Amino acid sequence: MKEMCEYEESVILVVEDDSNMRLALSKSLGGQGYPVVLAHDGYEALEYLEKQPTWLVIADVNMPGKGGIEMLRDIRAAGNPIPVVLMTAYSTVDTAVQALKLGAADYLQKPFPLQQLESMISRIHQESCGLNEEISSPVEENSSVGFLTGNERVRQILKMVEAVASSNATVLIQGESGTGKEILARYIHSISPRTNRPFVAVNCAALPDGLLESELFGYEKGAFTGALARRSGKFELAHQGTLLLDEIGEMSLGLQAKLLRVLQEREVDRLGARQPISVDIRVLVTTNRNLLQEVQAGNFREDLYYRLSVMPVTLPPLRERPEDIPLLAEYLAERSFKRNHRPGVGITPEALGCLKSRSWRGNVRELENAIERAVLLADSGPLRIEHFAFDAASPQVVTTVEPTGSIWEMERDLILRTLERHGGNRTHAAKELGISIRTMRNKLREYRQLGIEV
Incomplete structure (x- = not known):
């Protein structure tokens, strides 16, 4: 655990009515070196806060008696600026916006990995201590191995991004979900001169416009009801490092206009601020949409598209x-x-x-x-x-591959060896392979038509 600011108490107050969740949070935070105090509901938490100072409250939204939203409202009404993180398994846009307006430090959707909570606590702590420039989402440990591939097309993409990694050029990474777009973005950061500076990732599809705007640009104290302290946005937190805008195609047109200005001027306007703040960042963006088609459909700004697509690459599907x-x-x-x-x-x-x-x-x-x-x-x-247990509804074996390549040959050899191992029993062989008996019959018919003895 990092040392606390001199004026802060190190205790974290966890408010949760579920005993298993309370225990899990207590063990996790205690293992990080944070002293933890537990409360069963908002009433008990408020009683504790009247007697003992704490530096952070983590509370569930839905609890019997007084829930997290009501508790936060009472904390703010008492003039207490303590950071409060809210948790809920029943997240709605209205609840998230309400939490932000009341001045919640952050908002967690259950279930969440404990590492996410620990990173959030570290960020809140350092924001309180004025160390914002050091906050980032660290590059994953396995990023040091690079981007694993034996595909020539992907190798060419790697050569392209490696050639521009030392520059500030924006890289637009397109591809289907799950193709490794964020891993490629982290790889670019790891081989850039900014590798020892922050890497901050923002999922543009995860938050409604109001929350996304405050996350990106930050806000000043008093910018809106509940803004009891200044909060830096992701652009500032990524200063001298890399900012990844994940799923940029989900961003509204209004926010796109503000993003364009930041990219052009390299300045950020916090909500409620009088003066812009200069930022030195490298921007990377990902999307599973075809942005050019989105431009033609009127869903994405053409000027922003050309600003982002300095170096466009498309990762092929697996x-x-x-x-x-x-x-x-x-x-x-x-x-x-x-x-x-x-x-x-x-x-x-x-x-x-x-x-x-x-x-x-x-x-x-x-x-x-x-x-x-x-x-x-x-x-x-x-x-x-x-x-390997695959979903019954998912496609089993690719049947559109032409019988001339190594994939087809490997599939053929696999089916024939499995069939031989089961003494020619098609049902048992199909079960081991995870395919239907009908697919097995079709494959064997295909082999016979090609003159292969089965």
Whole structure:
């Protein structure tokens, strides 16, 4: 835990009616070195705050008696500027806006990873101590390995971004969800001169306009009801570093106009501020939409599009780079074995062949989930075909590949070896492969038509 400011008390008050959640938060924060005090509802929390100073309150929105919103309103009515973080499993735009207007320091949607809460606490602490310039979302540890790929098209993309990494050029990263757009953005930051400065990521699709604007630009004390202290926006927090605007295509036209001005002038206007603030940032953007089509449809500003697309790249989906599947699968499996403290290692060739035969509509994210499930199902040893449980509704085997490439040959060999292992029993072989008996029959018919003995 970082040292507290001299004028602050180090205690965190957790207000939560669910005993399991209280215990989890207490253990997590206590493990980080923060003294924690627990309260069952808003009434108990207010009683404690009258007697003992604390530097942060973390409270659930929905509690019997007095909930988090009511408690926050009472705290502010008493003139107490203490930072309050609200949590809820039933998030709505109205509740989020209400929390912001009352001066909530932040807002968490349950369930959330404890690491997210810990990062948030660190940010709030350093904001209180005037250390905003040091706050960032750190580049993930695995980013040092670069962007794993064996695909020539992706290699060309890497050469392009590596050539401009040392500049301030904006890179527009397009691609389907799960293709690795944010990982590529973090890789660009890691090989840039800004690598030791902040990397701040903002998901433009996660917040309504009012909240997104205050998150990006920040606000001054008194800018609106509940703004009891100045708060820096993400542009300021990314000063001298990199700002990633994730899913930029979801941003409203009004906010797009303000973003354009920041990119042109390199100045930010906090809500309620009299003077703009200069910022030195590198901007990277990602989107799963075709922004040019969005421009033509009137959903995205044309001038902003051309400002952002200095260096546009499009990551191909995983189904178009099958040679990446073994690389990614082995890497993800190794990481998952370690994270879950499992003794297993590696993936069998048959299982890799099965993974390569799938279309992966969810791309790397779907592959990662499949690997994680398999690791949890495997007691020891390498991951085998039976460890991979795919949704029945999801596509099983890619059937549109022409019978001339290595993918088709691997699929054929996999099916024939599995069939042989089961003594020609199509039902058992299909079950092991995770395909329907109808798909098995169609495949065998295709092989016979090509003169292959089955």
